[in-house]
Amino acid sequence: MPSVAEKSAKERFLTKDTTGFVDESVAAEELSKTFKALPILDMAMYDGTPEEKAQFLQQLRDVFLQVGFMYIKNHPIPADLMNSQYEYIKKVFALPREEKLKFAIEHSPHFHGWNELGKEVTYGKTDMREMLVSGFELPGKAPDEPNWRNAVGPNNWPSEEVLPGFRAQNEAYIEAAYKAARKLLAAVSETLELAPDELENIFLDKQRPNHLFGQNHYPHVNVGEHPEYAANLGDAEHIDDPVILTLLAQDLVGGLQVQNYDGDWINVKPIPGTIVVNTGSFLQFITGGRYVATSHRVCLNTSGMDRYSWPFFLIPRLDGPRIWPALPEDKIPEYVKQNARQAKDRYEQLDFNLRVAKNVGEYAFYVKSMKSYPQATALLYPGFDWKAELGISPEDAKKYL
Numbered sequence: 001m002p003s004v005a006e007k008s009a010k011e012r013f014l015t016k017d018t019t020g021f022v023d024e025s026v027a028a029e030e031l032s033k034t035f036k037a038l039p040i041l042d043m044a045m046y047d048g049t050p051e052e053k054a055q056f057l058q059q060l061r062d063v064f065l066q067v068g069f070m071y072i073k074n075h076p077i078p079a080d081l082m083n084s085q086y087e088y089i090k091k092v093f094a095l096p097r098e099e100k101l102k103f104a105i106e107h108s109p110h111f112h113g114w115n116e117l118g119k120e121v122t123y124g125k126t127d128m129r130e131m132l133v134s135g136f137e138l139p140g141k142a143p144d145e146p147n148w149r150n151a152v153g154p155n156n157w158p159s160e161e162v163l164p165g166f167r168a169q170n171e172a173y174i175e176a177a178y179k180a181a182r183k184l185l186a187a188v189s190e191t192l193e194l195a196p197d198e199l200e201n202i203f204l205d206k207q208r209p210n211h212l213f214g215q216n217h218y219p220h221v222n223v224g225e226h227p228e229y230a231a232n233l234g235d236a237e238h239i240d241d242p243v244i245l246t247l248l249a250q251d252l253v254g255g256l257q258v259q260n261y262d263g264d265w266i267n268v269k270p271i272p273g274t275i276v277v278n279t280g281s282f283l284q285f286i287t288g289g290r291y292v293a294t295s296h297r298v299c300l301n302t303s304g305m306d307r308y309s310w311p312f313f314l315i316p317r318l319d320g321p322r323i324w325p326a327l328p329e330d331k332i333p334e335y336v337k338q339n340a341r342q343a344k345d346r347y348e349q350l351d352f353n354l355r356v357a358k359n360v361g362e363y364a365f366y367v368k369s370m371k372s373y374p375q376a377t378a379l380l381y382p383g384f385d386w387k388a389e390l391g392i393s394p395e396d397a398k399k400y401l
């Protein structure tokens with residue numbers, strides 16, 4: 001009998017044997033910026049006794065200061081909704097290509113819909129995944145509004161005939177994830193000794209909730225047969241931006257890695273029943289770099305199985321400033337100031353991206369969508385030069401983008 005540690009992810013997945021996952025996480029008390037695994041926090045404590053709640057907030061604060069990533073158990077997304085989302089993700093990506101092309105992002109001025117494998121490019125390299133991007137059902141830009149209002153808009157779903165119930169399931173999941181994200185944001189507010197709704201009132205556009213739901217399929221890649229992909233990733237290194245918090249659900253295959261302060265890539269082993277939550281760029285901005293938005297990536301999937309993940313991104317209001325001002329220093333709790341690992345290096349990394357757009361909408365629409373989906377952009381907005389629109393010189397574009 002192989003020990004738990006020797007069992008492959010495939011064996012664990014197929015037998016649903018999940019022992020051995022939990023012991024690879026660290027207790028919240030042992031957190032450090034050179035973490036070797038992610039902590040597990042129990043969200044039931046937030047609704048528990050005053051002592052439990054205080055302990056939860058302390059742990060959450062330490063996670064934001066040291067790691068920027070955690071597993072959350074007893075989270076508010078109902079288990080049956082989570083499971084049915086997983087079943088539907090497998091179905092939607094299993095549709096024939098000609099069906100998927102009918103709801104491809106090339107039909108959506110908001111870049112909502114299916115994005116084929118090979119069409120997402122990060123720093124000149126293809127991310128080895130296909131995606132389905134959606135959000136709340138919102139109107140696109142009104143005639144008198146600026147172009148960046150098209151960063152969100154109507155969804156682009158498969159038809160009811162092709163995949164009955166998919167739209168209703170997704171709408172229910174998006175609602176539940178949004179509710180969970182707002183509850184977490186209330187807790188974040190409390191870690192900063194602010195009223196629970198203070199960050200939500202600052203950051204969120206509640207009339208036009210411009211949050212995004214991503215569904216990712218990372219197909220198995222046989223590098224023996226396709227050595228040309230050996231150096232590609234499933235999703236290239238990045239921080240989530242423009243994002244406040246990300247709530248990621250994933251299957252049991254694994255592949256997500258998070259970078260610690262030494263630069264080591266740490267595997268985020270899937271833990272059943274948990275979601276992975278991480279800090280986006282905007283919590284980093286508002287805390288003056290104290291709450292770290294941590295780099296992460298997804299490895300090329302060579303597991304022999306398909307991997308699926310479905311992140312919900314809580315995104316700041318589109319008309320809010322790209323460089324979100326930090327809270328005044330006297331509003332930042334002493335504990336936060338004294339225990340911060342400081343994310344200045346990451347500020348510098350972001351510097352160019354910060355300067356090019358004046359607000360969140362411009363950044364989301366031009367830099368995120370148009371830059372990531374060049375083929376769809378050429379079809380949807382022929383001749384449009386988003387770099388010129390943002391005043392980016394060809395030299396800067398070459399150097400930074």
Ligand SMILES: O=C(O)CCC(=O)C(=O)O
Pocket residue numbers: 214216235240248250255256296297298309310311
């Ligand atoms: O698929 C994953 O595990 C992570 C995906 C991710 O980081 C993202 O979409 O921003």
Ligand SMILES: [Fe+2]
Pocket residue numbers: 238239240296
């Ligand atoms: Fe991410």
